[in-house]
Amino acid sequence: MSSEIFKITTAVSRGEEEAFSEFYAAYSSRMYSYIYAMAEGNGHSANDTFQESMLRVIRYMRPFDDENVFWCWLVRIMRTAFIDQLRKQSADKIMPFPVEELQDSATLVAEEERTRDSMLAHLDNAMCSIAPDERRLIESHYFEDRSQISLAEENQTSPKAIGMKFIRIRAKLKSFIRRRLQHE
Numbered sequence: 001m002s003s004e005i006f007k008i009t010t011a012v013s014r015g016e017e018e019a020f021s022e023f024y025a026a027y028s029s030r031m032y033s034y035i036y037a038m039a040e041g042n043g044h045s046a047n048d049t050f051q052e053s054m055l056r057v058i059r060y061m062r063p064f065d066d067e068n069v070f071w072c073w074l075v076r077i078m079r080t081a082f083i084d085q086l087r088k089q090s091a092d093k094i095m096p097f098p099v100e101e102l103q104d105s106a107t108l109v110a111e112e113e114r115t116r117d118s119m120l121a122h123l124d125n126a127m128c129s130i131a132p133d134e135r136r137l138i139e140s141h142y143f144e145d146r147s148q149i150s151l152a153e154e155n156q157t158s159p160k161a162i163g164m165k166f167i168r169i170r171a172k173l174k175s176f177i178r179r180r181l182q183h184e
Helices: 002-013 017-038 043-060 067-092 099-129 132-142 148-154 159-182
Strands: none
Touching (some): 043 067, 132 148
């Protein structure tokens, strides 16, 4: 797979349309699911973010020889596109309040954005720190909306075993994020 990733990413970085079509077929569904989950089900925001993410992929693509590193790069592209979309939406809103209330509101929005940015960054780093099979399991369940039963069948194990894996993986993610937050 790594030589295939290298071949596709190198060709996309050169601007080859056929390679982009191959990349799109392989990653667009997974990327959209990830973005849709970040947008908390807001289809309009997800569509705008997805479109911006694809533009950034075309603009900034570079060769990758490892699928996990490539996916982490895509996550960062999607996350920054989503954050930029949120900022743009906040800037587009016009509120008829006194200036003092606008300043307080702007401060709160900025603080919320910083907190959300920080938590998303910690989650991205945590997701990149776990094993690839664990990351794929979490993404399949939370971003692709796959049931534990279907994941158990795919992994040839019981739903109970998958449930226990989720408990262990979430504990790893939680521990990683807590450690990061303590050092802020």
